[in-house]
Amino acid sequence: MMNRSPTRTPIALTAGALCAVAILAGCATPADPAAETTRLVDQYVAESFLPGPGQDLSRLQQDDTQKDCTTTRGKPGDALAEAIRAREARNMAYPEGGRLLGDWKAGQKIFNDGFGYRIGSFIPSNPNAVRGGNCYACHQGEKKEVAFGNLGTSLQSYGKVRGQSEPIVKYTYEKIYNAKVYNACSNMPRLGHKGILSPKQVADLTAYLLDPASPINQ
């Protein structure tokens, strides 16, 4: 952990001194500085994304899980983590017919499609518009892809290493659908839960990660 006190102290002193000078001119110290900071952050974020076609501004509102993870800085503790996971699990959904292994070729396209769900790509008039998963932005996948990100673990040879047992298939599907069911404050987007990918697309990705014929397992 970096020790921040050497830079913090002078800033605090300066702010305090300025306020002391300006107090006659009506400088008001907020009653709750943390709440004031939160209010300002919310305001600046809201002002950064203007309404318009393709914008889904509802995404700027944190849901209960995001709030819990923000206030605990991603370390919710055992009891809250369990409550978060239980809350997230309530919205798990599976494809029609319950087949968790879909078409790996379709999954390959979704994995490597960088279009994702970025600002401007949401089409409210067409909730069925096909969006990519942008998985490679965080995960290493096929060997031929060199422009992968590494926020997430490498998924190269994922199925080769884990096999295709029923618990692995279920875990993989559910993890992609909603990573927070397993890791309460995961940094991975909840792709199915948030409606970015359909249950069928999540099943296609599950097959892409697990099928022995998939290029990710070569």
Ligand code: HEC
């Ligand atoms: C913003 C970054 C990000 C994106 C985008 C992302 N992931 Fe992840 N993913 C992570 C992180 C971080 C972890 C590890 C932490 C955890 O387990 O929650 C993870 C974990 C996983 C795991 C579990 C790996 C294991 O060893 O058990 C799987 C499977 C996975 N991701 C698949 C995907 C797929 C498929 C996509 C695209 C639809 C995707 N991820 C998109 C960040 C991301």
